[in-house]
Amino acid sequence: MGRDLSQAKSSWLAKINRTLSVAPMMDCTDRHCRYFHRLLSKNLLVYSEMIVDRSIIFGDRERLLSFNPKEHPIAIQIGGNDPKLLAEATKIAIDFGYNEVNLNVGCPSSRVNSGNFGAALMKNVDLVSECVEAMVRAAGNTPVSVKSRIGVDNQDPEEILPSFISKVRDSGCNTFIIHARKAILKGLSPKENRKIPPLNYPIVFEMQKYFPDLEIILNGGIKSLAEAKNHIGKKVVGVMIGREIYENPSILINVDRDIFDKGGLVSNMDDVLRSMIDYCDNEMSQGFNIDHVLKHLKGAFKGTPTSKKFKRVVFSRELSDLEKLNAIKTLLN
Numbered sequence: 001m002g003r004d005l006s007q008a009k010s011s012w013l014a015k016i017n018r019t020l021s022v023a024p025m026m027d028c029t030d031r032h033c034r035y036f037h038r039l040l041s042k043n044l045l046v047y048s049e050m051i052v053d054r055s056i057i058f059g060d061r062e063r064l065l066s067f068n069p070k071e072h073p074i075a076i077q078i079g080g081n082d083p084k085l086l087a088e089a090t091k092i093a094i095d096f097g098y099n100e101v102n103l104n105v106g107c108p109s110s111r112v113n114s115g116n117f118g119a120a121l122m123k124n125v126d127l128v129s130e131c132v133e134a135m136v137r138a139a140g141n142t143p144v145s146v147k148s149r150i151g152v153d154n155q156d157p158e159e160i161l162p163s164f165i166s167k168v169r170d171s172g173c174n175t176f177i178i179h180a181r182k183a184i185l186k187g188l189s190p191k192e193n194r195k196i197p198p199l200n201y202p203i204v205f206e207m208q209k210y211f212p213d214l215e216i217i218l219n220g221g222i223k224s225l226a227e228a229k230n231h232i233g234k235k236v237v238g239v240m241i242g243r244e245i246y247e248n249p250s251i252l253i254n255v256d257r258d259i260f261d262k263g264g265l266v267s268n269m270d271d272v273l274r275s276m277i278d279y280c281d282n283e284m285s286q287g288f289n290i291d292h293v294l295k296h297l298k299g300a301f302k303g304t305p306t307s308k309k310f311k312r313v314v315f316s317r318e319l320s321d322l323e324k325l326n327a328i329k330t331l332l333n
């Protein structure tokens, strides 16, 4: 496959606004968390946690893939390295209604690395290219994106990144989310790999210059919307933020106005939490444990005097579900 398919795909790009997205994060960005973020912004693009292709094909699909229709626009991130399995998983995900399918080429965990996918794939560009090509064919009109690092181990990003992008673009991918640091596959834990290798934004900006027709999305270490705004549309098409949004979700208040330039949609955390209480009521009525929802709200009041009290309620072992929801109500204005 050459540029034809890639060019055809560019016409679909307009459908997804990638100005600002929430990073895929294992054990964080599940359906409850995404619903919460969606209440804070109608425009953000949200991502699933990484789901391995085999789990999608052979596992409990309903549990792994289902989501609330209000979460749209939503992307699924898939982990794998077998074009056939990735294509099958892509088809299944699209039948569930995901708006974008993303291939993980950035996860450095030893489990993922020993399966030779995630960041380890940066050492095998031809295989990434085959995987993406198979996914693009399976995806039909739905865009396929790649999330990568700037390189791994002793690779030279200046050398590897342009050739990686160029090759994978030729397989039909027009969107590259780049975590702007290397992954060190041996010797650093996943957590250390999100901190220790230094951030290198300039190389990501360079990629946007080299490939002006592609959507390059900068990820890594961005702490505020003001910082994001400095990059968006100037140096890269979009920005992806992970930890800061998860730990301090109130940075999303006003995001629709300040980043997406949409008026009249400003939310406040108290109203959002009232909606989350309704959401929890509904989860409870279906027999689900609301602790799985509440844990994602823990940072809602970060930096305010309410934060400590709120977290005490959220993580209480003494209070029943109902008591927790009532206690949260009393903390809201």
Ligand SMILES: Cc1cc2nc3c(=O)[nH]c(=O)nc-3n(C[C@H](O)[C@H](O)[C@H](O)COP(=O)(O)O)c2cc1C
Residues within 6 Å of the ligand: 023, 024, 025, 026, 027, 028, 049, 050, 077, 104, 106, 107, 147, 179, 194, 219, 220, 221, 222, 240, 241, 242, 243, 244
């Ligand atoms: C708890 C946690 C889990 C993560 N899980 C994934 C994952 O499943 N897939 C992925 O591509 N990146 C994953 N990441 C990396 C983030 O997507 C992101 O690239 C990284 O945190 C850097 O962005 P940030 O500095 O804005 O957090 C994870 C990060 C964290 C903190």
